[in-house]
Every structure is written in structure tokens, then in C-alpha cells.
Amino acid sequence: MMLKSIxxxxxxxxxxxxGAWLVWQGxxxxxxxxWIGAGVIALGAYGFVAxxxxxxxFGRVLAAYGGVFIAGSLVWGMIADGFRPDRWDVVGALISLVGVGIIMYAPR
Known part of the structure; x- marks a missing residue:
């Protein structure tokens, strides 16, 4: 179940x-x-996947996804735009991913 969630x-x-990057580029x-249209379609598909x-x-999933979005945005920027995160970007992303783990996968 956890692997499916991840x-x-x-x-x-x-x-x-x-999707947001495609709109930005457009x-x-x-x-x-x-490009904008492809971005809008991708953004709509995101809602279905979530x-x-x-x-x-809903609140738990979207709160946790916020942390995934933080880390994923930095990775996307590195791959697509040549962005190089500094150590504080990396620390912040790691903290957010720890938060994802706590929110989604802590025993209840």
C-alpha cells in the first residue's frame, strides 16, 4: 500500500x-x-491521480503532497532549467519530505 501511495x-x-512548467513555458x-494547452491537460490529470x-x-493527502511538490519542484528545476539548489533548498526539501512521511505513513 505504501509503495502504491509513493x-x-x-x-x-x-x-x-x-503542467505548471508547460504553462510557464507557453x-x-x-x-x-x-504548450499551454498541454499544461492545462496535465494539471487536470494531476487531480485525478491524487x-x-x-x-x-483529502486534507491529509493534499497536505502531504505539498511536501512532495516542494522537493519535486527543485528536482524539476534542476533537470529542466539548470537550476542548482543551495544547501538550504536541499535541507528544506528534506524536512518537507520527512513531514510527508509523518503525515501519510505514521501509525494511526
């Missing part, structure tokens, strides 16, 4: 961060409406 978080991050880098998390509580 895989869904990874896929959700790919769709949401990728608007800010003047790549056009096809709904498949095994935990039934």
Missing part, C-alpha cells in the same frame, strides 16, 4: 509540476498555446 505521489508531482517563454491515493482523507 508511486502516486511521484506521478502526481510529474503531472502538476510538468506564456513566459512565448512557446504558444499548444484522488487515487489509498488514504481517504
Amino acid at each position: 508511486a502516486l505521489f511521484f506521478l502526481a508531482a510529474l503531472l502538476e509540476i510538468g 506564456l513566459r517563454e512565448h512557446r504558444g498555446w499548444l 484522488a487515487f491515493q489509498p488514504d481517504p482523507h
